[in-house]
Amino acid sequence: FEEQLKQLLQHFVLCGDRHCDSPGHSAKVKTVAFKVVSCNQVSSSNTMDIRGFKEALATIEQNGVKVSTISTDRHSQTVKELRVSNPEKYHEFDPWHVVKGVSKKLAAAAKRRECEGLGECIPFIINHFWWCAQTCGGDADVMKEKWVSVIHHITNRHDWPGNRHYHCCAHEPLDETSQRSKLWLQPGSEVHQALVKIVKDKQLLKDLGHLTKVIHMTSLEVYHSMCLKFLPKNTHFGYDVMIHASMLAPLNHNNNVNREQVGELSLFTPLSHCILCKIL
Numbered sequence: 001f002e003e004q005l006k007q008l009l010q011h012f013v014l015c016g017d018r019h020c021d022s023p024g025h026s027a028k029v030k031t032v033a034f035k036v037v038s039c040n041q042v043s044s045s046n047t048m049d050i051r052g053f054k055e056a057l058a059t060i061e062q063n064g065v066k067v068s069t070i071s072t073d074r075h076s077q078t079v080k081e082l083r084v085s086n087p088e089k090y091h092e093f094d095p096w097h098v099v100k101g102v103s104k105k106l107a108a109a110a111k112r113r114e115c116e117g118l119g120e121c122i123p124f125i126i127n128h129f130w131w132c133a134q135t136c137g138g139d140a141d142v143m144k145e146k147w148v149s150v151i152h153h154i155t156n157r158h159d160w161p162g163n164r165h166y167h168c169c170a171h172e173p174l175d176e177t178s179q180r181s182k183l184w185l186q187p188g189s190e191v192h193q194a195l196v197k198i199v200k201d202k203q204l205l206k207d208l209g210h211l212t213k214v215i216h217m218t219s220l221e222v223y224h225s226m227c228l229k230f231l232p233k234n235t236h237f238g239y240d241v242m243i244h245a246s247m248l249a250p251l252n253h254n255n256n257v258n259r260e261q262v263g264e265l266s267l268f269t270p271l272s273h274c275i276l277c278k279i280l
Contacts, residue, residue: 050077057086071215073097074207093210095133099126105198114190120183121195125150133211140209141165147208151196156184 053072061067069090072078074097082091103126110119128150136143145166152160156179159168174182185192198204230245230252231237237245 047077049075050081053078054081069213069215071213074101090213091210092213092215093207094216095130095211095214096216098204098207098211099129102126102129102198102204105201106195109194109198112194115194116191117183117185118191118195121154121185125154125195128153133214135170136212138212139165140212143208143212144205148199148205151192151199154185154195155187155192156182157187 057067057070067089069092070082070086071092071094074093079091082089103122106118106122106125109115110122129147132143132146136146142165145163149160149163149166149169152158153169158171158174161167185195227246227249230249231242
């Protein structure tokens, strides 16, 4: 068991994200560490995230855990910290955060009069993005070529030269009925140019290299949602309360990680004791 544990600790994958105590701020695994940072401990609120990230990661590694991969959102300070101070670690982005950003840009473009018809294509484009991440085989170049291919497919063009890895659509040839029923964009049209601009955005293409492992942060988002039971955002708490309530939240979460889900719940099932009483 000790040997298996040592091997596990050498390939530890972490997901990290911030959780704010005020509403409106942008912002089945166990919680291994957390750090509470107050705004008066840093020079500005913009540095709270990176300080919490650094201290939480340091705590984990000081306990003998060797972290190989970290998945976060696209916060610029976190990206720089991992690139400069932890170049040996793989840094992945949560695909959902990237997809959300792409979807917002497409929706904004679709509202323009000259981009009529783009809105109907958004579900297909987003599904294509997920497919690219899941089928790239860990290769960033393949991921990029597959993603950019959407600007060809959307114009009813399904093969193209010049690429190194991905030269034609992976779907079966379309029959005449399918081709007539689908909405195709005219190459070079304003709506197509708007799509090309979004798909070939330099920052987006750069970020695709951080999506090849498809490491989701869904469980972390669920944990943050559960934290609201201990620290509601509409209630002000002092620093000491924030720390102790932040301790209770992971204790409760980790204690319930391996529990089976309830199949059916009777309407007459009596209420159990409150969660704080259970932990205390």
